[in-house]
Amino acid sequence: MKTPRIVRNKIALAGLIVILLYVLMSIVSLFWLPFNPVAMNSAEVLQGPSLASGHLFGTDEFGRDVLSRIMKGTSVSFIISVSATALGAVIGIFMGVWAGYLGGKTDNAIMRFADILFAFPSLLLAIFIMAILGEHTYNVVLAIGIVYIPQFARISRGSIIALKGNEFIRAAKSNGAGRTYILRHHLLPNITAPLIVQISLSLSTAILLESALSFLGLGVQPPDPSWGNMLSSARKVMMFAPWTAIYPGLAIVLLVLGFNLLGDGLRDILDPRLRNVR
Amino acid sequence: MGKYIVKRLLSLIPVLIGVSLIVFFMVRLIPGSALQMYMGTQVEATPEQMEQLKRLFGEDKPIPVLYIEWVGDIMRGDFGYSLRTGRPVLPDILSRLPISLELTLYSLVLALLIGIPLGILSSLKQDTFGDFLNRIIGLIGLSLPQFWLAALMVIAFSSSQGWIPMGNYVSLFENPLQNLKMFFLPSLAIGFGFAAVVMRYTRNSMLEVLQMDYVRTAKAKGLPKRKVIIIHALKNAILPVITVTGFNAGYLLGGSIVIEEVFALPGMGRLALYAINQRDYPVIQAIMLVIASLFVLVNLVTDLVYAMADPRIRLVDEEK
Amino acid sequence: MHETTILQVEGLVTEFKSERGIVNAVNKVSFDLERGQTLGIVGESGSGKSVTNLSILRLIEYPPGRITGGKVLFHDQDLLSVSENEMLSIRGKHISMIFQDPLTSLNPVIKVWKQIAETLMLHQGMKKQEAKKQAIELLRIIGIPDPEMRAECYPHQFSGGMRQRVMIAMALSCNPDILIADEPTTALDVTIQAQILDLIREKKEQYQTSVIMITHDLGVIAEMCDQVCVMYAGRIVERAGVEALFGSPKHPYTRGLLESIPRMGNVGTQRLHSIKGSPPDLANLPPGCPFRDRCDKAMDICASQLPPEVVLQEAEGERTVACWLYPQEGKHGRA
Numbered sequence: 001m002k003t004p005r006i007v008r009n010k011i012a013l014a015g016l017i018v019i020l021l022y023v024l025m026s027i028v029s030l031f032w033l034p035f036n037p038v039a040m041n042s043a044e045v046l047q048g049p050s051l052a053s054g055h056l057f058g059t060d061e062f063g064r065d066v067l068s069r070i071m072k073g074t075s076v077s078f079i080i081s082v083s084a085t086a087l088g089a090v091i092g093i094f095m096g097v098w099a100g101y102l103g104g105k106t107d108n109a110i111m112r113f114a115d116i117l118f119a120f121p122s123l124l125l126a127i128f129i130m131a132i133l134g135e136h137t138y139n140v141v142l143a144i145g146i147v148y149i150p151q152f153a154r155i156s157r158g159s160i161i162a163l164k165g166n167e168f169i170r171a172a173k174s175n176g177a178g179r180t181y182i183l184r185h186h187l188l189p190n191i192t193a194p195l196i197v198q199i200s201l202s203l204s205t206a207i208l209l210e211s212a213l214s215f216l217g218l219g220v221q222p223p224d225p226s227w228g229n230m231l232s233s234a235r236k237v238m239m240f241a242p243w244t245a246i247y248p249g250l251a252i253v254l255l256v257l258g259f260n261l262l263g264d265g266l267r268d269i270l271d272p273r274l275r276n277v278r
Numbered sequence: 279m280g281k282y283i284v285k286r287l288l289s290l291i292p293v294l295i296g297v298s299l300i301v302f303f304m305v306r307l308i309p310g311s312a313l314q315m316y317m318g319t320q321v322e323a324t325p326e327q328m329e330q331l332k333r334l335f336g337e338d339k340p341i342p343v344l345y346i347e348w349v350g351d352i353m354r355g356d357f358g359y360s361l362r363t364g365r366p367v368l369p370d371i372l373s374r375l376p377i378s379l380e381l382t383l384y385s386l387v388l389a390l391l392i393g394i395p396l397g398i399l400s401s402l403k404q405d406t407f408g409d410f411l412n413r414i415i416g417l418i419g420l421s422l423p424q425f426w427l428a429a430l431m432v433i434a435f436s437s438s439q440g441w442i443p444m445g446n447y448v449s450l451f452e453n454p455l456q457n458l459k460m461f462f463l464p465s466l467a468i469g470f471g472f473a474a475v476v477m478r479y480t481r482n483s484m485l486e487v488l489q490m491d492y493v494r495t496a497k498a499k500g501l502p503k504r505k506v507i508i509i510h511a512l513k514n515a516i517l518p519v520i521t522v523t524g525f526n527a528g529y530l531l532g533g534s535i536v537i538e539e540v541f542a543l544p545g546m547g548r549l550a551l552y553a554i555n556q557r558d559y560p561v562i563q564a565i566m567l568v569i570a571s572l573f574v575l576v577n578l579v580t581d582l583v584y585a586m587a588d589p590r591i592r593l594v595d596e597e598k
Numbered sequence: 599m600h601e602t603t604i605l606q607v608e609g610l611v612t613e614f615k616s617e618r619g620i621v622n623a624v625n626k627v628s629f630d631l632e633r634g635q636t637l638g639i640v641g642e643s644g645s646g647k648s649v650t651n652l653s654i655l656r657l658i659e660y661p662p663g664r665i666t667g668g669k670v671l672f673h674d675q676d677l678l679s680v681s682e683n684e685m686l687s688i689r690g691k692h693i694s695m696i697f698q699d700p701l702t703s704l705n706p707v708i709k710v711w712k713q714i715a716e717t718l719m720l721h722q723g724m725k726k727q728e729a730k731k732q733a734i735e736l737l738r739i740i741g742i743p744d745p746e747m748r749a750e751c752y753p754h755q756f757s758g759g760m761r762q763r764v765m766i767a768m769a770l771s772c773n774p775d776i777l778i779a780d781e782p783t784t785a786l787d788v789t790i791q792a793q794i795l796d797l798i799r800e801k802k803e804q805y806q807t808s809v810i811m812i813t814h815d816l817g818v819i820a821e822m823c824d825q826v827c828v829m830y831a832g833r834i835v836e837r838a839g840v841e842a843l844f845g846s847p848k849h850p851y852t853r854g855l856l857e858s859i860p861r862m863g864n865v866g867t868q869r870l871h872s873i874k875g876s877p878p879d880l881a882n883l884p885p886g887c888p889f890r891d892r893c894d895k896a897m898d899i900c901a902s903q904l905p906p907e908v909v910l911q912e913a914e915g916e917r918t919v920a921c922w923l924y925p926q927e928g929k930h931g932r933a
């Protein structure tokens with residue numbers, strides 16, 4: 001009756017294109033950057049964006065090229081958000097499927113644990129984990145991954161439990177199919193749709209969490225550039241050199257938007273029933 | 279309703295016990311060597327600090343005993359002493375709590391005030407250009423880092439008198455107007471993303487509710503459109519929005535910590551960051567405990583508000 | 599328009615935009631409703647009977663639906679051309695509706711008395727307390743035991759039959775001229791169905807209300823109605839008094855419908871008749887009679903030309919039928 005399906009597909013496509021552009025930028029940055037992203041240059045401190053000097057996005061308080069640092073930071077953001085999501089997804093899905101499939105005491109224990117982790121707001125939990133583990137890039141992955149575990153556990157458990165009551169599972173059981181067989185052939189393939197959407201949204205949140213941690217000085221440590229710590233150091237100079245704050249922020253917004261668009265589109269394509277889930 | 283409240287209160291106990299266990303053991307995960315290194319930098323530890331360290335890491339007692347003693351102390355309102363200043367932790371937290379709470383509540387109110395009307399509007403104009411624009415802006419809102427938005431606000435409004443707090447904090451009771459003005463931008467920075475979430479939920483939920491038979495009944499009664507939407511549709515459509523609000527209260531609470539840093543507001547977030555930088559573990563522990571308990575409490579309040587808004591929940595529970 | 603005619607529908611057309619094109623859910627439908635009469639509209643699901651009645655109250659959602667033609671004359675006023683504000687004072691006050699599923703038709707989060715009182719406050723200008731009293735009184739009249747207590751309840755605390763009683767109380771609260779009942783018993787248990795039908799009949803007589811009864815159940819028609827319209831694919835194919843219709847159905851579709859009802863005498867001795875095939879796709883109706891693919895009396899002309907309504911004069915009175923079996927010897931009805 002309406003045409004939104006096409007529009008939504010376009011939305012997913014737009015998201016995918018944005019993400020691919022970033023991937024491209026990240027690959028290019030491995031081989032070529034306009035300037036050395038870590039070399040300080042006292043002669044070119046805090047220059048505004050200009051075509052003539054070649055500093056398209058200007059320079060920071062150490063005379064480093066902002067664009068080069070943003071490009072270099074792309075890989076950092078990708079690596080952290082992908083590995084943190086992978087960590088949280090693998091452990092969380094394992095726990096959730098296990099809990100949902102076995103039920104009973106195992107289920108209760110696992111889900112109570114997830115409830116308790118849920119009692120901490122995600123950014124706070126990540127901050128505190130960083131405080132305990134110490135500031136290091138690996139620890140950022142660990143902290144965000146831990147935050148994600150209960151989220152993936154809850155979603156996969158819910159889907160498994162919803163599926164378990166279905167006729168086709170009972171039919172498979174009565175045909176003598178073993179537990180592992182049912183799990184692998186009937187349950188897991190059917191919970192992929194909500195998980196794919198969750199993964200896409202988790203990737204976007206991971207980028208936000210990483211940048212917040214780095215902004216607070218708890219994430220990626222200078223001189224390694226990350227969008228978050230670029231913003232952190234920009235705070236001191238942003239009043240008279242706003243480009244140091246604007247461009248790294250835009251880099252975050254666009255990539256996160258890309259993942260959100262993809263997630264939104266995927267949700268509508270894969271499973272219209274999930275429309276109300278964030 | 280009474281029975282429902284009691285039931286929900288009782289269900290909080292295991293969660294709170296779990297939270298305290300996590301907080302207790304997480305601090306114990308810190309490698310001992312790191313602590314010794316820390317103590318090495320401290321030239322002279324006061325007796326209180328030595329005592330505090332023993333309480334944290336006391337090697338002389340088994341861990342379960344330490345845990346029970348710790349919980350007992352907290353029940354008596356003794357959250358321990360700062361390793362850095364030697365002062366008791368609780369008064370410091372209590373003096374900063376109102377700022378964080380105000381930021382959280384203020385941002386929540388702003389988010390609802392922006393999100394609900396826009397969501398309704400979007401649902402009424404479904405699939406028009408305005409609706410499309412609304413959804414795109416909503417998605418951008420979800421993608422904005424709160425601290426970056428805050429930084430942009432600081433850049434843009436730095437010359438406007440009174441909008442940017444920057445060190446001259448005025449409490450709500452001293453000067454409500456000035457306080458609300460100064461907290462406006464920080465709260466907007468925290469709540470903007472959540473406003474987008476609220477808008478999306480309100481829109482989807484309204485779209486669903488507007489299809490319902492009871493909306494048709496209301497129209498068949500001769501109610502004007504405005505009343506149909508506000509009285510009949512919104513009362514139902516708001517239910518999922520309540521749930522998502524409870525779910526995201528933590529996001530607002532967490533946001534307030536980062537935003538306090540940007541706007542230099544002396545709230546709990548700044549205390550937490552200071553404590554983390556200083557490796558002041560008793561303070562970190564106490565803040566973690568307070569914030570998690572607050573969040574648990576917020577979820578309880580959400581459930582109660584939901585039960586008040588949806589008679590089906592509350593009455594089913596009472597009949598049991 | 600006769601003296602006694604209270605509602606006259608003429609050439610009503612309602613179309614819906616769908617992915618596959620424009621669908622004429624209601625296609626040139628005409629009928630009269632006499633004062634105090636019960637008019638039945640019967641047909642399969644999708645035949646346009648509900649849409650017809652939603653169109654009378656202009657409750658068609660645009661988009662996707664739209665009333666594109668015809669007149670609905672009520673008290674010499676064409677409801678299709680009055681302003682939306684005037685329409686508001688007709689809905690619920692002069693013409694009210696009850697729906698198929700009373701659970702989903704009542705608002706789950708609003709107390710029962712408020713849902714009834716709302717209409718009273720809106721149309722009768724009552725104050726809240728007065729309206730509440732009247733709502734409780736209506737609940738009593740409609741047969742809800744302990745109405746003071748039940749008024750404070752929410753719809754989900756009522757049984758299905760009780761909920762439909764509440765709907766009826768709400769619909770009758772302003773003493774309307776016309777009550778449109780859209781499948782009022784379909785969602786209910788069989789034992790409750792009869793109670794609800796009795797209630798509608800009783801209140802109709804008490805308040806002198808005219809009723810339009812929409813149903814797919816010929817049993818309900820036989821029990822409740824004076825006049826019957828049979829709808830098929832958005833059109834009225836036959837219209838007659840209830841006895842004439844059951845006694846000598848003219849249209850092959852009506853005959854098929856009647857033969858598909860089990861009768862006590864036939865049980866076990868004769869196979870039930872069923873109409874072969876399924877209703878046509880409204881999004882692309884071929885020319886000619888929409889029933890011809892399922893009709894065992896189809897002729898050549900049925901494939902090319904739409905049969906007009908023909909008026910037949912009988913001893914019991916006038917009736918119309920739209921079928922080529924009845925050549926236009928008499929005068930034409932409304933096409």
